[in-house]
Amino acid sequence: MEKEIYDISEARELISNQDAVLLYFYNDHCAPCISLRPKVQKLTRENFPKIELRFVNSEQNPDFSSEFGVYENPVLILFFEGKEFYRGAKYISMSALYEKIKRPYNIIYDIE
Numbered sequence: 637m638e639k640e641i642y643d644i645s646e647a648r649e650l651i652s653n654q655d656a657v658l659l660y661f662y663n664d665h666c667a668p669c670i671s672l673r674p675k676v677q678k679l680t681r682e683n684f685p686k687i688e689l690r691f692v693n694s695e696q697n698p699d700f701s702s703e704f705g706v707y708e709n710p711v712l713i714l715f716f717e718g719k720e721f722y723r724g725a726k727y728i729s730m731s732a733l734y735e736k737i738k739r740p741y742n743i744i745y746d747i748e
Contacts, residue, residue, distance in 0.1 A: 638688060639691070644699070644700050646694060648691065655688040655717055656714075656716055657714070657715040658687050658688070658712060659712070659715075661704070662692070662693060663695040666710060668726060672710050673710075687714075687741070698703075710725070710726070716740050726744050
C-alpha cells in the first residue's frame with residue numbers, strides 16, 4: 637500500500653509493526669523526485685508488494701525530514717524488521733534498488 641504520511645509517530649509505529657517499509661522523501665519542486673516516484677511505485681507494486689510504501693513531503697514536513705536525517709530530495713529509506721537497511725539519495729538506479737531489496741525481502745517473506 638502506498639500513501640502519504642505526515643506524522644512521525646505514525647511512521648515509527650509503521651516501521652516497528654511492519655516487516656518492510658520504504659519511506660520516500662520528496663518535494664514538489666524537485667524534478668528527480670517527480671520522475672522517480674512512478675518508477676518506485678511500479679517497482680514495489682510489481683516486485684515487492686508486501687513493502688509498505690509511504691511518501692513524505694519534506695517541504696511540508698521539515699521536522700519529519702529532520703527526524704530521519706533527510707536534508708536533500710529525493711531520499712529513499714528502506715527498513716526491514718524495524719532497522720534501516722538502505723538509504724538512497726538524489727540519483728537512484730532502479731536496478732540497484734531492486735538488487736538491494738530482493739535478497740532480504742525474499743528471506744523475510746520466505747520466497748525462493
